[in-house]
Amino acid sequence: xxxxxxxxxxxxxxxxxxxxxxxxxxxxxxxxxxxxxxxxxxxxxxxxxxxxxxxxxxxxxxxxxxxxxxxxxxxxxxxxxxxxxxxxxxxxxxxxxxxxxxxxxxxxxxxxxxxxxxxxxxxxxxxxxxxxxxxxxxxxxxxxxxxxxxxxxxxxxxxxxxxxxxxxxxxxxxxxxxxxxxxxxxxxxxxxxxxxxxxxxxxxxxxxxxxxxxxxxxxxxxxxxxxxxxxxxxxxxxxxxxxxxxxxxxxxxxxxxxxxxxxxxxxxxxxxxxxxxxxxxxxxxxxxxxxxxxxxxxxxxxxxxxxxxxxxxxxxxxxxxxxxxxxxxxxxxxxxxxxxxxxxxxxxxxxx
Amino acid sequence: xxxxxxxxxxxxxxxxxxxxxxxxxxxxxxxxxxxxxxxxxxxxxxxxxxxxxxxxxxxxxxxxxxxxxxxxxxxxxxxxxxxxxxxxxxxxxxxxxxxxxxxxxxxxxxxxxxxxxxxxxxxxxxxxxxxxxxxxxxxxxxxxxxxxxxxxxxxxxxxxxxxxxxxxxxxxxxxxxxxxxxxxxxxxxxxxxxxxxxxxxxxxxxxxxxxxxxxxxxxxxxxxxxxxxxxxxxxxxxxxxxxxxxxxxxxxxxxxxxxxxxxxxxxxxxxxxxxxxxxxxxxxxxxxxxxxxxxxxxxxxx
Numbered sequence: 001x002x003x004x005x006x007x008x009x010x011x012x013x014x015x016x017x018x019x020x021x022x023x024x025x026x027x028x029x030x031x032x033x034x035x036x037x038x039x040x041x042x043x044x045x046x047x048x049x050x051x052x053x054x055x056x057x058x059x060x061x062x063x064x065x066x067x068x069x070x071x072x073x074x075x076x077x078x079x080x081x082x083x084x085x086x087x088x089x090x091x092x093x094x095x096x097x098x099x100x101x102x103x104x105x106x107x108x109x110x111x112x113x114x115x116x117x118x119x120x121x122x123x124x125x126x127x128x129x130x131x132x133x134x135x136x137x138x139x140x141x142x143x144x145x146x147x148x149x150x151x152x153x154x155x156x157x158x159x160x161x162x163x164x165x166x167x168x169x170x171x172x173x174x175x176x177x178x179x180x181x182x183x184x185x186x187x188x189x190x191x192x193x194x195x196x197x198x199x200x201x202x203x204x205x206x207x208x209x210x211x212x213x214x215x216x217x218x219x220x221x222x223x224x225x226x227x228x229x230x231x232x233x234x235x236x237x238x239x240x241x242x243x244x245x246x247x248x249x250x251x252x253x254x255x256x257x258x259x260x261x262x263x264x265x266x267x268x269x270x271x272x273x274x275x276x277x278x279x280x281x282x283x284x285x286x287x288x289x290x291x292x293x294x295x296x297x298x299x300x301x302x303x304x305x306x307x308x309x310x311x312x313x314x315x316x317x318x319x320x321x322x323x324x325x326x327x328x329x330x331x332x333x334x335x336x337x338x339x340x341x342x343x344x345x346x347x348x349x350x351x352x
Numbered sequence: 353x354x355x356x357x358x359x360x361x362x363x364x365x366x367x368x369x370x371x372x373x374x375x376x377x378x379x380x381x382x383x384x385x386x387x388x389x390x391x392x393x394x395x396x397x398x399x400x401x402x403x404x405x406x407x408x409x410x411x412x413x414x415x416x417x418x419x420x421x422x423x424x425x426x427x428x429x430x431x432x433x434x435x436x437x438x439x440x441x442x443x444x445x446x447x448x449x450x451x452x453x454x455x456x457x458x459x460x461x462x463x464x465x466x467x468x469x470x471x472x473x474x475x476x477x478x479x480x481x482x483x484x485x486x487x488x489x490x491x492x493x494x495x496x497x498x499x500x501x502x503x504x505x506x507x508x509x510x511x512x513x514x515x516x517x518x519x520x521x522x523x524x525x526x527x528x529x530x531x532x533x534x535x536x537x538x539x540x541x542x543x544x545x546x547x548x549x550x551x552x553x554x555x556x557x558x559x560x561x562x563x564x565x566x567x568x569x570x571x572x573x574x575x576x577x578x579x580x581x582x583x584x585x586x587x588x589x590x591x592x593x594x595x596x597x598x599x600x601x602x603x604x605x606x607x608x609x610x611x612x613x614x615x616x617x618x619x620x621x622x623x624x625x626x627x628x629x630x631x632x633x634x635x636x637x638x639x640x641x642x643x644x645x646x647x648x649x650x651x652x653x654x
Contacts, residue, residue, distance in 0.1 A: 055553055075556040088554035092572045101568075102558030153559060 004067075006031045006189050007052065007157055012061030014047055021047040023213040024061065029157070032187040034180070036200035039210035040236070045193045048210075049159050052191065053082045065156060081155035085162040087146035089134045095121070095145050096130035102153035120148040123182060140171050147179075151186065160192040164199060176202055197237045201225065209233045231347040234278035239308075241279040241319050246272055247346075255346065259315035260293050265342035274349040281308060281322035283343035286329065292338035295319075297329050311337055380632065387422050387625035397619045422622035423630075432627055435610040436634070442521055442596075442606060443589035446528035450536045450585050451578065453529060458540035458577075459570075462547075473541070477534050488527055488598050495523050495599070519601035527595040532588070536581035543577025544570070576649045579642050587635050607631055 005028035014022040022044045029035045037045040050056045051063060054075035063070040070078060081102070089098050099117045108116070121127055124144035129137075137145065143163065150158055163179065164172045180203055183190045194200050200207045201221040209216045209224060209232075217229045228234035235242060245257040249271035253264040262277065269275055285292070286309070298312040302325070309321045309329055319337060329335065389398040426432045461472050479487060494500045497514035505511045517523050547570065555565045593608035600606065607627065614624035 053553075053557060055556075075553070076559050076561055080557075082554075082557045084550050084554055086548070086550055088548065088550040090551060090554075090569060092575075101555065101560075105559055105564065149554075149558070 004031075005029060006033070006066060007191070008062075008064045009048070009052070010062045010064075012048070012051060012058040012063060014044075014051060014056060014058050020213050022051070022058070025210075025213070025215055026061075027208055027215060027218060029189055029191060032189055034183050034190045034203055034205045035192070036204035036207045037191065037193045037210060038195070038197060038200040038207050038236075040195055042212075043210040044213040045195075045210050046161065049082070049161060049191065049193050052157070053080055053159055054078050079156045080159060081150040081153055081157075082159040083146050083150040083161065083163050085165060087142050087166075089142060089145055089149070091134050093134070094130065095126065095132045095134070095137070098134065098145055099130075099148045099152050101149060116152065117148075120152055123151070123185075124148045125178075139166055140175070143167060143175065147182070151182075151188070155188065157189045157191060160190060162194055163192065165194075165196070172199075179203065201237070209236060211236075228278065228345050231276050231278065234345055234347070239281055239320060239322075241281065241284075243277045243279065243317075244274075245277065246274050248272070255344075257317070259313045259317045262339050262344070263341040264344075264346065267346055269346065269348055276347045276349070277344045278347070279319070279339065279344045281320045282306070283340065284319060284321045285338040285340065286311070286321055286323055286327070287336045287338065288333075290336050290338060292336035295335055295337050297331050297333045297335060300329060300331050311335060313337065380629075383625045383628050386621050387623075387629050388419055389622050390419055390421070391620055391622050396621065398621045419622075422626035426623050426626050426630075429623075431605070432607075432610060435605040435607040435627075436631075438521070438605050439590050439592075439607040440634075442524055442528070443586050443592070446525045446532070446589050447536075447582050447586040449525065450529045450532055451582060454533055454536035454540055454581065455578075457533075458537050458544055461537075461541050462544035469545075473538075476537055480534060484531065485594065488531065488595055491523070491527050491530065491599055492518065495526070518599065519604075521600060521604050523599040524592075524596045524604060524606070527599045528585075528589050528592060531595065532585040535584040535588075539580035539584065540574060540577040543574040543580075547573055576646060579645055583638065583642050586638065590635060591631060 007029040009025060009027050011024045011026055012022055013020070013024055025044070025048060027035075037048060039045045047056060051058050052070075054070065054073060057071065065079065090101065093101070096117055099120055100113050103113045103116055117130065118127070121129060124147055126141060126144055126148065129141070129145075134142065134145070143166065147160075147163070150160075160179075164175055167175060176199065179190075192200070192203060201224075204221060206218060206220055207224050208218045211232050217224055217233045219227075224233060225237055228237065231242065234240050243255075243257045245255055247264070247267065247269045248254040248256050248261070253267055255262045255264050255275070255277050257277070293313055293315065295311040295313040295318075297309050298318060299310040301308045301310075303322075305325065306322045307325050307327070307329070309323065310318055311321050312318045321337070323329065385400070386398055389400055391397060392399045457476070461469060461476070464472055492499070495518040496502075497516065497518060499518065501517075502511070502514040505515070506513075517526070551569055551573070552565050555569045556562070560568060591608045592606065593612055596604055596606040596609050597612075600609075611624045611627050611631075614620045614627070618624075
């Protein structure tokens with residue numbers, strides 16, 4: 001994050017009737033940063049974005065852009081543009097006029113507008129599409145027109161509301177790459193709203209994980225993935241095993257799970273504290289005859305570069321374990337499950 | 353749709369065509385027939401040129417000696433020309449005023465909270481539970497020189513003599529605007545209500561002021577409603593008879609009234625029929641134009 005944030009949200013709150021959509025949310029976005037608001041539907045991420053765009057006003061708190069308070073600025077005067085989830089392309093205008101919409105009132109000469117629109121259509125790889133009607137475009141093309149249109153006025157900050165949600169999986173991955181390239185090339189700050197954690201991990205410099213109107217954690221993708229600060233974040237981002245138990249501090253630090261004890265690294269919880277341990281499937285080591293808890297492969301599921309195994313522990317309970325495909329574990333095989341001491345993330349019971 | 357329509361489907365589709373044939377095309381054919389006949393002192397007051405009992409050869413013979421006198425006469429008659437022009441002018445002005453009155457109204461309805469909309473729509477069409485005639489008569493009471501409006505304005509000292517609106521074309525325009533308002537309001541409302549609100553947000557986001565959002569997004573996207581509403585007002589207004597008869601002056605010439613006069617006062621059925629046919633052809637033009645625009649818009653929507 002840069003020293004001077006481009007966008008600063010300070011303790012912003014918003015209610016709709018009795019529903020609290022945002023509860024004292026604070027965050028900073030730096031210039032040129034790719035920032036993701038990630039969370040399940042109803043977590044307040046869309047409301048936060050609409051607050052930034054100016055379509056809603058916060059009940060409390062403050063938003064500023066480049067140090068300028070945004071509260072007095074209506075949407076049409078904010079140097080912020082938005083790409084809508086539905087794309088919201090104007091059906092009565094062709095591609096050229098859609099992209100030119102935000103340029104028409106900037107007092108630009110006709111030639112300058114034409115040049116700018118062509119430049120943008122080239123950025124989104126739609127050269128020569130200017131005279132197409134919106135209804136003639138495919139979903140992916142509409143998505144790119146929407147992107148070009150929102151970039152046309154040269155915003156300081158671009159908001160993207162689930163920009164890839166309407167695309168099929170293959171196209172989505174391609175477009176992710178292009179989106180990232182365009183963002184780097186223009187060096188414009190992007191704030192993307194998404195419920196898709198893979199998308200957030202793949203695109204963003206930093207992610208804010210939201211839940212029930214609050215921010216659970218803000219961090220770089222590896223940070224959020226490797227060091228989740230709450231049980232919710234651990235569960236929402238990536239796959240994990242959540243094991244409930246308690247901390248024991250006799251003879252070292254242990255996590256007492258229903259099926260046995262797991263050695264822990266340094267932790268701050270007191271002896272006997274109830275806690276949840278999050279273990280990523282890829283952090284668990286499986287062997288045929290090493291140390292560890294005895295178990296049996298209950299099910300194996302091929303996932304391309306890895307295989308996901310459900311291991312039923314002899315002492316009860318089961319764990320999801322990911323391992324290289326060539327390890328060759330088969331269903332029914334007896335295995336040993338080893339858990340490295342600092343593999344998991346531990347959450348005190350009240351942090352759910 | 354399957355290549356072959358089911359019998360039930362065909363029957364359902366045939367119904368409106370049957371209705372139109374019996375109650376629209378057949379009467380129009382009769383009127384067309386009368387318009388080609390000679391006036392006569394008879395009952396009905398014309399000499400039929402065609403008769404359904406004629407053979408084909410006779411009909412063909414008669415076709416050669418068709419009587420176009422009615423059309424000729426009426427092209428020469430300045431009364432008809434004037435009536436047509438007045439009707440078109442009054443209808444056009446009324447349609448325009450109705451549009452300007454109904455548009456903000458429809459916009460307010462479309463932007464009202466969802467649960468209030470049915471109530472507002474109900475209120476807008478509520479006057480139509482009473483008879484059209486009674487409502488037009490009510491306007492006489494309002495507009496005439498010793499009527500409510502003049503009386504109120506004079507009591508307030510705003511005017512010193514009556515405005516003299518009653519029995520003029522101004523009164524006719526007022527009557528038409530009032531009577532046809534819902535026909536403009538409902539298509540406009542339906543066009544505005546169906547607009548995706550995110551389009552307006554997108555326009556605002558791209559720097560358009562509220563006025564520009566209206567001009568560049570809301571207005572062009574409601575074009576279909578504007579066309580439909582204008583047709584629904586303009587077409588019946590051109591041929592309107594009751595309103596000019598009750599609110600217009602004796603000298604206010606509108607085509608509906610002129611035709612009525614020729615039918616019932618002058619008993620010149622051929623001329624009146626010819627006028628009716630010309631009126632129909634005149635109104636077919638804007639209808640076809642509107643239909644083409646509508647088809648274009650529909651294609652656009654997909």
